[in-house]
Amino acid sequence: MVRAPCCDKMGMKKGPWTPQEDQILISYVQKYGHANWRALPRQAGLSRCGKSCRLRWINYLRPDIKRGNFTSEEEETIINLHEMLGNRWSAIAARLPGRTDNEIKNVWHTHLKKRLKQYQTKPGTKQNTKSKPKIKCESSDNIVPIQSEFGNSSSSTGNDIPARTETPGQTPMSPQPSSSEISSITNATTTTTDREVNNTDVKAENMDSWEYFPEIDESFWSDAMSSDNSSAPLTFEGVSDEFQSQVPSSSVDAMETDYGYGQNLDDAMEFWYDLFIKAGGEQELITEFH
DNA sequence: AATGATTACAACCGCCTCACG
DNA sequence: TCGTGAGGCGGTTGTAATCAT
Structure with a gap:
Protein backbone atom coordinates (compact mmCIF):
# COMPACT_ATOMS: atom_id res chain seq x y z
CA MET A 1 0.00 0.00 0.00
CA VAL A 2 1.46 3.28 -1.07
CA ARG A 3 0.17 6.44 0.44
CA ALA A 4 1.09 9.97 -0.38
CA PRO A 5 2.80 11.80 2.43
CA CYS A 6 0.36 13.88 4.38
CA CYS A 7 2.52 16.97 3.86
CA ASP A 8 1.91 16.79 0.13
CA LYS A 9 -1.43 18.41 0.65
CA MET A 10 -1.68 21.80 -0.88
CA GLY A 11 -1.00 24.70 1.39
CA MET A 12 0.89 22.76 4.01
CA LYS A 13 3.85 24.72 5.18
CA LYS A 14 7.23 23.04 5.47
CA GLY A 15 10.57 24.02 6.88
CA PRO A 16 11.60 25.60 10.15
CA TRP A 17 8.96 26.50 12.67
CA THR A 18 8.43 30.10 13.66
CA PRO A 19 8.02 31.19 17.29
CA GLN A 20 4.43 32.08 16.49
CA GLU A 21 3.71 28.58 15.23
CA ASP A 22 5.39 27.12 18.28
CA GLN A 23 3.22 29.22 20.54
CA ILE A 24 0.05 28.19 18.75
CA LEU A 25 0.96 24.53 19.02
CA ILE A 26 1.96 24.79 22.67
CA SER A 27 -1.21 26.63 23.59
CA TYR A 28 -3.40 24.17 21.76
CA VAL A 29 -1.79 21.06 23.19
CA GLN A 30 -1.84 22.46 26.69
CA LYS A 31 -5.50 23.29 26.34
CA TYR A 32 -6.86 20.33 24.39
CA GLY A 33 -4.14 17.71 24.35
CA HIS A 34 -3.10 15.83 21.24
CA ALA A 35 -5.49 12.97 20.85
CA ASN A 36 -5.58 13.36 17.08
CA TRP A 37 -2.49 14.77 15.44
CA ARG A 38 -4.02 14.74 12.01
CA ALA A 39 -6.89 16.94 13.03
CA LEU A 40 -4.83 19.11 15.35
CA PRO A 41 -3.32 21.58 12.86
CA ARG A 42 -6.70 22.37 11.33
CA GLN A 43 -8.31 22.84 14.72
CA ALA A 44 -5.40 24.87 16.01
CA GLY A 45 -5.16 27.00 12.90
CA LEU A 46 -1.75 25.82 11.79
CA SER A 47 -0.77 25.34 8.16
CA ARG A 48 1.21 22.26 9.00
CA CYS A 49 0.52 18.59 8.62
CA GLY A 50 -0.21 16.58 11.72
CA LYS A 51 2.97 14.66 11.37
CA SER A 52 5.01 17.82 11.42
CA CYS A 53 3.14 19.06 14.48
CA ARG A 54 3.70 15.81 16.30
CA LEU A 55 7.40 15.85 15.51
CA ARG A 56 7.77 19.45 16.57
CA TRP A 57 6.02 18.77 19.84
CA ILE A 58 7.84 15.58 20.67
CA ASN A 59 11.30 16.72 19.67
CA TYR A 60 11.26 20.33 20.71
CA LEU A 61 8.24 21.75 22.50
CA ARG A 62 7.42 19.14 25.10
CA PRO A 63 7.82 20.65 28.57
CA ASP A 64 9.93 17.77 29.83
CA ILE A 65 12.53 18.06 27.12
CA LYS A 66 16.02 18.42 28.50
CA ARG A 67 17.92 21.01 26.52
CA GLY A 68 21.64 21.45 26.25
CA ASN A 69 24.65 19.31 25.61
CA PHE A 70 24.76 15.67 26.47
CA THR A 71 26.77 14.88 29.54
CA SER A 72 29.52 12.33 29.40
CA GLU A 73 27.31 10.07 31.48
CA GLU A 74 24.51 10.34 28.97
CA GLU A 75 26.93 9.66 26.15
CA GLU A 76 28.20 6.62 27.94
CA THR A 77 24.67 5.42 28.44
CA ILE A 78 23.95 5.85 24.76
CA ILE A 79 27.04 3.90 23.85
CA ASN A 80 26.14 1.08 26.17
CA LEU A 81 22.52 0.98 25.10
CA HIS A 82 23.46 1.12 21.46
CA GLU A 83 25.72 -1.81 22.05
CA MET A 84 22.74 -3.75 23.31
CA LEU A 85 19.88 -2.39 21.22
CA GLY A 86 21.43 -1.25 17.96
CA ASN A 87 19.72 1.61 16.14
CA ARG A 88 16.55 1.39 18.18
CA TRP A 89 16.64 5.05 19.03
CA SER A 90 13.24 5.18 20.63
CA ALA A 91 14.18 2.34 22.95
CA ILE A 92 17.38 4.14 23.86
CA ALA A 93 15.52 7.40 24.37
CA ALA A 94 13.11 5.65 26.71
CA ARG A 95 16.02 5.08 29.04
CA LEU A 96 17.26 8.66 28.87
CA PRO A 97 14.63 10.90 30.46
CA GLY A 98 14.22 14.22 28.71
CA ARG A 99 16.05 13.16 25.58
CA THR A 100 14.35 12.38 22.31
CA ASP A 101 15.11 9.66 19.84
CA ASN A 102 15.90 12.28 17.24
CA GLU A 103 18.36 14.01 19.52
CA ILE A 104 20.05 10.77 20.45
CA LYS A 105 20.22 9.74 16.84
CA ASN A 106 21.85 13.05 15.99
CA VAL A 107 24.41 12.89 18.75
CA TRP A 108 25.24 9.36 17.77
CA HIS A 109 25.84 10.22 14.15
CA THR A 110 27.64 13.49 14.79
CA HIS A 111 29.71 12.63 17.84
CA LEU A 112 29.84 9.16 19.14
CA LYS A 113 29.96 7.05 16.02
CA LYS A 114 32.77 9.04 14.52
CA ARG A 115 34.81 8.99 17.67
CA LEU A 116 34.37 5.31 18.13
CA LYS A 117 35.16 4.58 14.53
CA GLN A 118 38.30 6.62 14.83
CA TYR A 119 39.53 4.37 17.58
CA GLN A 120 38.32 1.26 15.85
CA THR A 121 40.22 1.82 12.64
CA LYS A 122 43.57 2.65 14.12
CA PRO A 123 46.12 -0.07 13.39
CA GLY A 124 47.70 -1.72 16.35
CA THR A 125 44.66 -1.25 18.51
CA LYS A 126 44.15 -4.32 20.55
CA GLN A 127 40.91 -5.95 19.61
CA ASN A 128 39.44 -9.34 19.96
CA THR A 129 39.22 -11.86 17.19
CA LYS A 130 35.83 -10.60 16.06
CA SER A 131 37.20 -7.08 15.77
CA LYS A 132 34.73 -5.66 18.22
CA PRO A 133 36.12 -2.31 19.28
CA LYS A 134 36.67 -1.69 22.91
CA ILE A 135 37.39 1.53 24.69
CA LYS A 136 39.59 1.72 27.68
CA CYS A 137 38.28 4.16 30.22
CA GLU A 138 39.81 6.71 32.50
CA SER A 139 40.10 4.58 35.54
CA SER A 140 42.34 2.27 33.56
CA ASP A 141 40.40 -0.83 34.38
CA ASN A 142 37.04 0.32 33.08
CA ILE A 143 36.57 -1.18 29.68
CA VAL A 144 33.46 -0.76 27.65
CA PRO A 145 32.42 -2.47 24.45
CA ILE A 146 31.43 -0.02 21.79
CA GLN A 147 29.78 -1.91 19.01
CA SER A 148 28.45 -5.33 18.55
CA GLU A 149 28.00 -7.30 15.41
CA PHE A 150 24.56 -8.44 16.34
CA GLY A 151 23.56 -4.90 17.10
CA ASN A 152 23.57 -4.14 13.39
CA SER A 153 24.74 -0.73 14.27
CA SER A 154 25.32 2.16 12.00
CA SER A 155 28.89 1.69 10.92
CA SER A 156 28.00 0.65 7.45
CA THR A 157 27.92 4.01 5.79
CA GLY A 158 31.51 3.74 4.68
CA ASN A 159 32.16 7.39 5.31
CA ASP A 160 35.67 8.21 6.23
CA ILE A 161 36.41 10.18 9.30
CA PRO A 162 37.31 13.69 8.27
CA ALA A 163 40.93 14.49 8.92
CA ARG A 164 39.98 17.45 11.01
CA THR A 165 42.57 19.03 13.16
CA GLU A 166 42.04 19.63 16.80
CA THR A 167 40.34 22.75 17.95
CA PRO A 168 39.83 24.25 21.38
CA GLY A 169 36.93 22.68 23.11
CA GLN A 170 36.84 19.83 20.70
CA THR A 171 37.56 16.26 21.58
CA PRO A 172 41.09 15.49 20.42
CA MET A 173 41.65 12.54 18.18
CA SER A 174 45.06 11.02 18.55
CA PRO A 175 46.13 7.65 17.23
CA GLN A 176 46.57 6.27 20.69
CA PRO A 177 43.92 7.84 22.85
CA SER A 178 45.02 8.85 26.27
CA SER A 179 42.92 8.14 29.29
CA SER A 180 41.73 11.71 29.40
CA GLU A 181 40.71 11.52 25.78
CA ILE A 182 38.78 8.41 26.38
CA SER A 183 37.10 9.96 29.33
CA SER A 184 35.51 12.45 27.02
CA ILE A 185 33.58 9.55 25.59
CA THR A 186 32.92 7.50 28.66
CA ASN A 187 33.57 9.45 31.76
CA ALA A 188 31.14 8.16 34.33
CA THR A 189 32.95 6.74 37.27
CA THR A 190 30.70 7.67 40.13
CA THR A 191 27.17 7.18 38.90
CA THR A 192 25.03 4.13 39.16
CA THR A 193 25.14 2.73 35.69
CA ASP A 194 25.24 -0.66 34.14
CA ARG A 195 28.92 -0.32 33.68
CA GLU A 196 29.50 0.56 37.28
CA VAL A 197 27.79 -2.60 38.30
CA ASN A 198 30.05 -4.41 35.92
CA ASN A 199 33.07 -2.68 37.29
CA THR A 200 32.26 -3.71 40.78
CA ASP A 201 31.56 -7.27 39.95
CA VAL A 202 33.89 -8.14 37.19
CA LYS A 203 36.72 -5.75 36.65
CA ALA A 204 39.12 -7.39 39.05
CA GLU A 205 39.08 -10.47 36.89
CA ASN A 206 39.78 -8.58 33.69
CA MET A 207 42.34 -6.05 34.70
CA ASP A 208 44.69 -6.52 31.79
CA SER A 209 42.23 -7.22 29.07
CA TRP A 210 40.32 -5.35 26.41
CA GLU A 211 37.75 -8.01 26.89
CA TYR A 212 35.60 -6.48 29.50
CA PHE A 213 32.28 -8.07 28.79
CA PRO A 214 32.16 -11.73 28.01
CA GLU A 215 31.97 -12.54 24.34
CA ILE A 216 28.47 -12.99 23.04
CA ASP A 217 27.84 -14.24 19.56
CA GLU A 218 24.65 -14.34 17.58
C1' DA B 1 38.11 39.48 5.45
C1' DA B 2 36.78 35.90 2.27
C1' DT B 3 35.86 31.37 1.35
C1' DG B 4 35.47 26.54 1.52
C1' DA B 5 35.03 22.64 4.73
C1' DT B 6 32.88 20.71 8.53
C1' DT B 7 29.64 20.25 12.26
C1' DA B 8 25.23 20.26 14.57
C1' DC B 9 20.61 19.64 14.59
C1' DA B 10 15.86 20.52 13.12
C1' DA B 11 12.89 18.72 9.96
C1' DC B 12 11.29 15.74 6.33
C1' DC B 13 10.46 11.23 4.04
C1' DG B 14 9.02 6.70 3.53
C1' DC B 15 8.00 2.55 5.63
C1' DC B 16 6.02 -0.27 9.31
C1' DT B 17 2.72 -1.54 12.84
C1' DC B 18 -1.52 -1.46 14.94
C1' DA B 19 -6.31 -0.40 15.77
C1' DC B 20 -10.64 -0.28 13.86
C1' DG B 21 -14.60 -0.76 10.84
C1' DT C 1 -10.00 -11.32 6.61
C1' DC C 2 -9.01 -7.18 4.47
C1' DG C 3 -8.56 -2.23 3.67
C1' DT C 4 -7.68 2.09 5.66
C1' DG C 5 -6.07 5.74 8.67
C1' DA C 6 -3.07 7.32 12.15
C1' DG C 7 0.90 7.13 14.98
C1' DG C 8 5.55 5.85 15.39
C1' DC C 9 10.20 4.89 13.94
C1' DG C 10 14.70 5.11 11.62
C1' DG C 11 17.17 7.04 7.73
C1' DT C 12 18.27 11.02 5.37
C1' DT C 13 18.49 15.82 4.04
C1' DG C 14 18.81 20.93 4.38
C1' DT C 15 20.88 24.64 6.30
C1' DA C 16 22.76 27.78 9.73
C1' DA C 17 26.72 28.13 12.54
C1' DT C 18 31.43 27.42 13.24
C1' DC C 19 36.10 26.65 12.07
C1' DA C 20 40.42 26.48 9.31
C1' DT C 21 43.08 28.26 5.80
Whole structure:
Protein backbone atom coordinates (compact mmCIF):
# COMPACT_ATOMS: atom_id res chain seq x y z
CA MET A 1 0.00 0.00 0.00
CA VAL A 2 1.46 3.28 -1.07
CA ARG A 3 0.17 6.44 0.44
CA ALA A 4 1.09 9.97 -0.38
CA PRO A 5 2.80 11.80 2.43
CA CYS A 6 0.36 13.88 4.38
CA CYS A 7 2.52 16.97 3.86
CA ASP A 8 1.91 16.79 0.13
CA LYS A 9 -1.43 18.41 0.65
CA MET A 10 -1.68 21.80 -0.88
CA GLY A 11 -1.00 24.70 1.39
CA MET A 12 0.89 22.76 4.01
CA LYS A 13 3.85 24.72 5.18
CA LYS A 14 7.23 23.04 5.47
CA GLY A 15 10.57 24.02 6.88
CA PRO A 16 11.60 25.60 10.15
CA TRP A 17 8.96 26.50 12.67
CA THR A 18 8.43 30.10 13.66
CA PRO A 19 8.02 31.19 17.29
CA GLN A 20 4.43 32.08 16.49
CA GLU A 21 3.71 28.58 15.23
CA ASP A 22 5.39 27.12 18.28
CA GLN A 23 3.22 29.22 20.54
CA ILE A 24 0.05 28.19 18.75
CA LEU A 25 0.96 24.53 19.02
CA ILE A 26 1.96 24.79 22.67
CA SER A 27 -1.21 26.63 23.59
CA TYR A 28 -3.40 24.17 21.76
CA VAL A 29 -1.79 21.06 23.19
CA GLN A 30 -1.84 22.46 26.69
CA LYS A 31 -5.50 23.29 26.34
CA TYR A 32 -6.86 20.33 24.39
CA GLY A 33 -4.14 17.71 24.35
CA HIS A 34 -3.10 15.83 21.24
CA ALA A 35 -5.49 12.97 20.85
CA ASN A 36 -5.58 13.36 17.08
CA TRP A 37 -2.49 14.77 15.44
CA ARG A 38 -4.02 14.74 12.01
CA ALA A 39 -6.89 16.94 13.03
CA LEU A 40 -4.83 19.11 15.35
CA PRO A 41 -3.32 21.58 12.86
CA ARG A 42 -6.70 22.37 11.33
CA GLN A 43 -8.31 22.84 14.72
CA ALA A 44 -5.40 24.87 16.01
CA GLY A 45 -5.16 27.00 12.90
CA LEU A 46 -1.75 25.82 11.79
CA SER A 47 -0.77 25.34 8.16
CA ARG A 48 1.21 22.26 9.00
CA CYS A 49 0.52 18.59 8.62
CA GLY A 50 -0.21 16.58 11.72
CA LYS A 51 2.97 14.66 11.37
CA SER A 52 5.01 17.82 11.42
CA CYS A 53 3.14 19.06 14.48
CA ARG A 54 3.70 15.81 16.30
CA LEU A 55 7.40 15.85 15.51
CA ARG A 56 7.77 19.45 16.57
CA TRP A 57 6.02 18.77 19.84
CA ILE A 58 7.84 15.58 20.67
CA ASN A 59 11.30 16.72 19.67
CA TYR A 60 11.26 20.33 20.71
CA LEU A 61 8.24 21.75 22.50
CA ARG A 62 7.42 19.14 25.10
CA PRO A 63 7.82 20.65 28.57
CA ASP A 64 9.93 17.77 29.83
CA ILE A 65 12.53 18.06 27.12
CA LYS A 66 16.02 18.42 28.50
CA ARG A 67 17.92 21.01 26.52
CA GLY A 68 21.64 21.45 26.25
CA ASN A 69 24.65 19.31 25.61
CA PHE A 70 24.76 15.67 26.47
CA THR A 71 26.77 14.88 29.54
CA SER A 72 29.52 12.33 29.40
CA GLU A 73 27.31 10.07 31.48
CA GLU A 74 24.51 10.34 28.97
CA GLU A 75 26.93 9.66 26.15
CA GLU A 76 28.20 6.62 27.94
CA THR A 77 24.67 5.42 28.44
CA ILE A 78 23.95 5.85 24.76
CA ILE A 79 27.04 3.90 23.85
CA ASN A 80 26.14 1.08 26.17
CA LEU A 81 22.52 0.98 25.10
CA HIS A 82 23.46 1.12 21.46
CA GLU A 83 25.72 -1.81 22.05
CA MET A 84 22.74 -3.75 23.31
CA LEU A 85 19.88 -2.39 21.22
CA GLY A 86 21.43 -1.25 17.96
CA ASN A 87 19.72 1.61 16.14
CA ARG A 88 16.55 1.39 18.18
CA TRP A 89 16.64 5.05 19.03
CA SER A 90 13.24 5.18 20.63
CA ALA A 91 14.18 2.34 22.95
CA ILE A 92 17.38 4.14 23.86
CA ALA A 93 15.52 7.40 24.37
CA ALA A 94 13.11 5.65 26.71
CA ARG A 95 16.02 5.08 29.04
CA LEU A 96 17.26 8.66 28.87
CA PRO A 97 14.63 10.90 30.46
CA GLY A 98 14.22 14.22 28.71
CA ARG A 99 16.05 13.16 25.58
CA THR A 100 14.35 12.38 22.31
CA ASP A 101 15.11 9.66 19.84
CA ASN A 102 15.90 12.28 17.24
CA GLU A 103 18.36 14.01 19.52
CA ILE A 104 20.05 10.77 20.45
CA LYS A 105 20.22 9.74 16.84
CA ASN A 106 21.85 13.05 15.99
CA VAL A 107 24.41 12.89 18.75
CA TRP A 108 25.24 9.36 17.77
CA HIS A 109 25.84 10.22 14.15
CA THR A 110 27.64 13.49 14.79
CA HIS A 111 29.71 12.63 17.84
CA LEU A 112 29.84 9.16 19.14
CA LYS A 113 29.96 7.05 16.02
CA LYS A 114 32.77 9.04 14.52
CA ARG A 115 34.81 8.99 17.67
CA LEU A 116 34.37 5.31 18.13
CA LYS A 117 35.16 4.58 14.53
CA GLN A 118 38.30 6.62 14.83
CA TYR A 119 39.53 4.37 17.58
CA GLN A 120 38.32 1.26 15.85
CA THR A 121 40.22 1.82 12.64
CA LYS A 122 43.57 2.65 14.12
CA PRO A 123 46.12 -0.07 13.39
CA GLY A 124 47.70 -1.72 16.35
CA THR A 125 44.66 -1.25 18.51
CA LYS A 126 44.15 -4.32 20.55
CA GLN A 127 40.91 -5.95 19.61
CA ASN A 128 39.44 -9.34 19.96
CA THR A 129 39.22 -11.86 17.19
CA LYS A 130 35.83 -10.60 16.06
CA SER A 131 37.20 -7.08 15.77
CA LYS A 132 34.73 -5.66 18.22
CA PRO A 133 36.12 -2.31 19.28
CA LYS A 134 36.67 -1.69 22.91
CA ILE A 135 37.39 1.53 24.69
CA LYS A 136 39.59 1.72 27.68
CA CYS A 137 38.28 4.16 30.22
CA GLU A 138 39.81 6.71 32.50
CA SER A 139 40.10 4.58 35.54
CA SER A 140 42.34 2.27 33.56
CA ASP A 141 40.40 -0.83 34.38
CA ASN A 142 37.04 0.32 33.08
CA ILE A 143 36.57 -1.18 29.68
CA VAL A 144 33.46 -0.76 27.65
CA PRO A 145 32.42 -2.47 24.45
CA ILE A 146 31.43 -0.02 21.79
CA GLN A 147 29.78 -1.91 19.01
CA SER A 148 28.45 -5.33 18.55
CA GLU A 149 28.00 -7.30 15.41
CA PHE A 150 24.56 -8.44 16.34
CA GLY A 151 23.56 -4.90 17.10
CA ASN A 152 23.57 -4.14 13.39
CA SER A 153 24.74 -0.73 14.27
CA SER A 154 25.32 2.16 12.00
CA SER A 155 28.89 1.69 10.92
CA SER A 156 28.00 0.65 7.45
CA THR A 157 27.92 4.01 5.79
CA GLY A 158 31.51 3.74 4.68
CA ASN A 159 32.16 7.39 5.31
CA ASP A 160 35.67 8.21 6.23
CA ILE A 161 36.41 10.18 9.30
CA PRO A 162 37.31 13.69 8.27
CA ALA A 163 40.93 14.49 8.92
CA ARG A 164 39.98 17.45 11.01
CA THR A 165 42.57 19.03 13.16
CA GLU A 166 42.04 19.63 16.80
CA THR A 167 40.34 22.75 17.95
CA PRO A 168 39.83 24.25 21.38
CA GLY A 169 36.93 22.68 23.11
CA GLN A 170 36.84 19.83 20.70
CA THR A 171 37.56 16.26 21.58
CA PRO A 172 41.09 15.49 20.42
CA MET A 173 41.65 12.54 18.18
CA SER A 174 45.06 11.02 18.55
CA PRO A 175 46.13 7.65 17.23
CA GLN A 176 46.57 6.27 20.69
CA PRO A 177 43.92 7.84 22.85
CA SER A 178 45.02 8.85 26.27
CA SER A 179 42.92 8.14 29.29
CA SER A 180 41.73 11.71 29.40
CA GLU A 181 40.71 11.52 25.78
CA ILE A 182 38.78 8.41 26.38
CA SER A 183 37.10 9.96 29.33
CA SER A 184 35.51 12.45 27.02
CA ILE A 185 33.58 9.55 25.59
CA THR A 186 32.92 7.50 28.66
CA ASN A 187 33.57 9.45 31.76
CA ALA A 188 31.14 8.16 34.33
CA THR A 189 32.95 6.74 37.27
CA THR A 190 30.70 7.67 40.13
CA THR A 191 27.17 7.18 38.90
CA THR A 192 25.03 4.13 39.16
CA THR A 193 25.14 2.73 35.69
CA ASP A 194 25.24 -0.66 34.14
CA ARG A 195 28.92 -0.32 33.68
CA GLU A 196 29.50 0.56 37.28
CA VAL A 197 27.79 -2.60 38.30
CA ASN A 198 30.05 -4.41 35.92
CA ASN A 199 33.07 -2.68 37.29
CA THR A 200 32.26 -3.71 40.78
CA ASP A 201 31.56 -7.27 39.95
CA VAL A 202 33.89 -8.14 37.19
CA LYS A 203 36.72 -5.75 36.65
CA ALA A 204 39.12 -7.39 39.05
CA GLU A 205 39.08 -10.47 36.89
CA ASN A 206 39.78 -8.58 33.69
CA MET A 207 42.34 -6.05 34.70
CA ASP A 208 44.69 -6.52 31.79
CA SER A 209 42.23 -7.22 29.07
CA TRP A 210 40.32 -5.35 26.41
CA GLU A 211 37.75 -8.01 26.89
CA TYR A 212 35.60 -6.48 29.50
CA PHE A 213 32.28 -8.07 28.79
CA PRO A 214 32.16 -11.73 28.01
CA GLU A 215 31.97 -12.54 24.34
CA ILE A 216 28.47 -12.99 23.04
CA ASP A 217 27.84 -14.24 19.56
CA GLU A 218 24.65 -14.34 17.58
CA SER A 219 23.61 -17.67 18.96
CA PHE A 220 22.59 -15.82 22.08
CA TRP A 221 19.85 -14.09 20.13
CA SER A 222 19.03 -16.89 17.74
CA ASP A 223 18.49 -19.19 20.65
CA ALA A 224 16.08 -16.74 22.12
CA MET A 225 14.30 -16.06 18.86
CA SER A 226 13.95 -19.71 18.03
CA SER A 227 11.80 -20.20 21.05
CA ASP A 228 9.08 -18.36 19.12
CA ASN A 229 7.07 -17.50 22.15
CA SER A 230 6.79 -13.80 21.67
CA SER A 231 3.63 -13.43 23.63
CA ALA A 232 4.67 -15.50 26.59
CA PRO A 233 6.47 -13.92 29.50
CA LEU A 234 9.96 -15.23 29.89
CA THR A 235 10.34 -16.63 33.30
CA PHE A 236 13.39 -16.67 35.46
CA GLU A 237 13.11 -20.42 35.31
CA GLY A 238 13.77 -20.15 31.60
CA VAL A 239 17.43 -19.57 32.26
CA SER A 240 19.89 -22.19 33.31
CA ASP A 241 20.30 -22.99 36.95
CA GLU A 242 23.93 -22.07 36.78
CA PHE A 243 23.10 -18.58 35.60
CA GLN A 244 20.35 -18.17 38.15
CA SER A 245 22.78 -19.00 40.87
CA GLN A 246 24.86 -15.98 39.85
CA VAL A 247 22.03 -13.48 39.95
CA PRO A 248 20.73 -12.19 43.24
CA SER A 249 16.98 -12.13 43.42
CA SER A 250 17.14 -8.43 44.26
CA SER A 251 18.75 -7.80 40.90
CA VAL A 252 15.94 -9.61 39.16
CA ASP A 253 13.36 -7.55 41.00
CA ALA A 254 15.09 -4.32 40.07
CA MET A 255 15.41 -5.31 36.46
CA GLU A 256 11.78 -6.32 36.26
CA THR A 257 10.84 -2.87 37.44
CA ASP A 258 13.04 -1.22 34.83
CA TYR A 259 11.95 -3.31 31.90
CA GLY A 260 8.26 -3.95 32.36
CA TYR A 261 9.28 -7.54 32.53
CA GLY A 262 7.44 -10.05 30.47
CA GLN A 263 5.72 -7.68 28.07
CA ASN A 264 7.15 -9.12 24.90
CA LEU A 265 10.08 -10.98 23.51
CA ASP A 266 12.18 -7.90 22.87
CA ASP A 267 11.73 -6.66 26.40
CA ALA A 268 12.50 -10.06 27.77
CA MET A 269 15.58 -10.41 25.65
CA GLU A 270 16.83 -7.03 26.81
CA PHE A 271 15.94 -7.97 30.32
CA TRP A 272 17.93 -11.15 30.32
CA TYR A 273 20.76 -9.72 28.32
CA ASP A 274 21.21 -6.89 30.79
CA LEU A 275 20.91 -9.26 33.64
CA PHE A 276 23.47 -11.45 32.03
CA ILE A 277 25.82 -8.53 31.53
CA LYS A 278 25.37 -7.30 35.06
CA ALA A 279 26.05 -10.70 36.41
CA GLY A 280 29.26 -10.83 34.43
CA GLY A 281 28.50 -14.41 33.65
CA GLU A 282 29.59 -16.49 30.78
CA GLN A 283 27.63 -16.78 27.62
CA GLU A 284 26.87 -20.44 27.85
CA LEU A 285 25.06 -19.87 31.10
CA ILE A 286 22.11 -18.54 29.16
CA THR A 287 21.13 -21.38 26.94
CA GLU A 288 17.42 -21.36 26.55
CA PHE A 289 14.33 -19.26 26.90
CA HIS A 290 10.86 -20.42 27.72
C1' DA B 1 38.11 39.48 5.45
C1' DA B 2 36.78 35.90 2.27
C1' DT B 3 35.86 31.37 1.35
C1' DG B 4 35.47 26.54 1.52
C1' DA B 5 35.03 22.64 4.73
C1' DT B 6 32.88 20.71 8.53
C1' DT B 7 29.64 20.25 12.26
C1' DA B 8 25.23 20.26 14.57
C1' DC B 9 20.61 19.64 14.59
C1' DA B 10 15.86 20.52 13.12
C1' DA B 11 12.89 18.72 9.96
C1' DC B 12 11.29 15.74 6.33
C1' DC B 13 10.46 11.23 4.04
C1' DG B 14 9.02 6.70 3.53
C1' DC B 15 8.00 2.55 5.63
C1' DC B 16 6.02 -0.27 9.31
C1' DT B 17 2.72 -1.54 12.84
C1' DC B 18 -1.52 -1.46 14.94
C1' DA B 19 -6.31 -0.40 15.77
C1' DC B 20 -10.64 -0.28 13.86
C1' DG B 21 -14.60 -0.76 10.84
C1' DT C 1 -10.00 -11.32 6.61
C1' DC C 2 -9.01 -7.18 4.47
C1' DG C 3 -8.56 -2.23 3.67
C1' DT C 4 -7.68 2.09 5.66
C1' DG C 5 -6.07 5.74 8.67
C1' DA C 6 -3.07 7.32 12.15
C1' DG C 7 0.90 7.13 14.98
C1' DG C 8 5.55 5.85 15.39
C1' DC C 9 10.20 4.89 13.94
C1' DG C 10 14.70 5.11 11.62
C1' DG C 11 17.17 7.04 7.73
C1' DT C 12 18.27 11.02 5.37
C1' DT C 13 18.49 15.82 4.04
C1' DG C 14 18.81 20.93 4.38
C1' DT C 15 20.88 24.64 6.30
C1' DA C 16 22.76 27.78 9.73
C1' DA C 17 26.72 28.13 12.54
C1' DT C 18 31.43 27.42 13.24
C1' DC C 19 36.10 26.65 12.07
C1' DA C 20 40.42 26.48 9.31
C1' DT C 21 43.08 28.26 5.80
